[in-house]
Amino acid sequence: MSHSPTVPRTDGFHLPVFPRSLPVVYHPHAAQTEFRSNAWVRRYLESCCTSQTQLMRLLRQRVGLYGPLVAPLTDRDRVLALADFYHFVGLIDDLAADHTGGLGASPGGARAAFDRITAEFGDPGSATTPFGLAAADLWQRMSPDLSSRQQHRFHQSLAAFLDGIAAELPYQLTGTVPDYPAYIDIRLASFGCDFICLLNEYAAAVDVSDLSRSPELRAVHDHAMRQMILVNDVLSLRKEHGDPMNAVRVLEHHDRLPLQQAVDEVAARAAAHEHRYLQARDAARRQLAHRPDVDAYLRAMDHLLAGAQEFEYLTPRYLGDGAVWDGSTTGWVSPVPADPAAANGLPS
Template sequence: MKSANESSTNANYDDFAARRSGVSGDDEIQLPEFTSLLPVKLHPDSEELVPASDHWTRTYLRSCARTDAELETLIEAGLARLTCYMLPNAPRGAVQATCDLWQQVVLLDDAMSDRGWLGASIHAAQNAVGRIMTALTGWGSPDAATDAVRDAASRLRPYLPAERWERFAAEYADLLDGFLIEVATRNRDGLEDFEAYMKRRRITVGAKWVIVLAELMSGAELDPCVPSHPQVLQLRDVALDHLWLANDLFSFLKEQVRGEYISAIPLLQRCEGQRPQQAVTWLLDQVADQERKFFDLRRTILSGELAEHAGLSAYLDNVAHIMSGTLHWSWTTSRYHVPGRPDPRGAGWRPKPAPADAVDPPRRKT
């Protein structure tokens, strides 16, 4: 028997879904101009890395896509260029492998999000996840669907010492667990608590594995004790919040068309009665707040007990590039454009990032 609270939650959910079955003027959103304080930098070899990754994607991921057109849509989204923005200071070979792995991750995300594909069944999703982790870790022989993971991971692994590889593999598994959470809860979640949603999104945003790669840098090797320090873990959570907030902001219309209701804007509508444009403004304010928190924490860490550790400043800058790369890419990628709907980013909207060398701005620009 359902509790009164559960019945109320489901009634709210049904009412929300019914209202969202059509598109009204109240559903239209516009992203206002936004000035990010984060540094933006592109990997110097991006002009070679991007086409090489696109070629790899056509070679290795064709068996995972349903059509050639679907694969070309994935490539047109510019995921390899996104990686070059996120990891501008990493060794070229590591970035090339990560470009490839990122394309595989997003294709998998699409499959997990589609109720007619892997998203149709938690059993199918679990089977895929098990095979992918087996391929990533190099145990047994890959199949046609997982050979891409084996290839990319085998090229990335030499750049990661044993301890770092173990953390990378664990965080990649965390990404896959996030996919399973979303498949299992997509149809009837009943989530009404934004704080609980925030905690979940730090997992389902699936970015911890990329943050491990922020430890790859030119020059001094990062001291192994740095990533596990409590203040650095707190900074990592700020970065994760920045990433999922930006993702929920830009992917809203795409997910709306797919009937996705477990996302920040629908949740703010359902729980707090906000209109979509109100929620957009709130999310942008939160993105800006995470940037302020990041720089505050960065100053604290650089002046604290970790200050003398090798590679610290470069590592923190690399985390900033992961945040800024995603935000910068989100304003331009075709992935978030919905055919037949006005693009809320507008024809000329772009972020106005701080200069690439401005890694410690004093305050938010308005």
């Protein structure tokens, strides 16, 4: 990997350094959680995969570490439920990205499938499909720790996530690139921002439903979720370059920026949102100092942002199947590795 190329290159991009101003913490039971979540995938999601190849690729993505990274202070049962849930939505996202058949073949077919998933999550007794049975297991384990308001928000947020994925499909199937405001609006749904914030409450064992739309927490959420989306857009670019639903592609198309300038601009916007998140977080902590639950929620939000970024560096989901992260957070990223199975760290 070349950290400072001496001549301009056009066969990839140089990954900029992100601020990383928030603490990265691994759950003390991270390894056990990943192992147990992989077993849950084999039990509940194997039949949702189109092949054994897809199943093994999903397991190699190490999604079982996402929960331990974004919720390092929660208890063992909750961190496992989070790991399993993010496996659940991650597979849905993978299936929707395959436009040759199944969920990703047409917006109508995706919406019909998503309606079934939403209904079965809301009524586990009706579950008959593989995704429905997985949803029923998740709901049985998670719902006792959610208030009635949080349960209602959970159903709404899952529906919004699935609607967002369906809303992306027309752009992806036609190659149409939305402008930046339209892109952000869709991604706030398809990225799962509503359930990400709700599950942050679940991880912190608090209920701030009464403040979820307050000016104080709205500012926190606005900048936190945009930071997560834009960091993901850069770190997943190797997998997604050419996908119209990526901020780098949006700026390339609408602002006519070369690839490297578009990457740098998206990274700069992510850094700006991280800075504004910190300001909004501190302001909310001052203004809501009488609410210890808010303080716990904000501490968990710090871990969420830091953990999500750490996961995106280490997962082969974005660097290429078989890649092993060597700890590098900058370097030259080529579009396609010569030998994906032998890739180590950031591909060069």
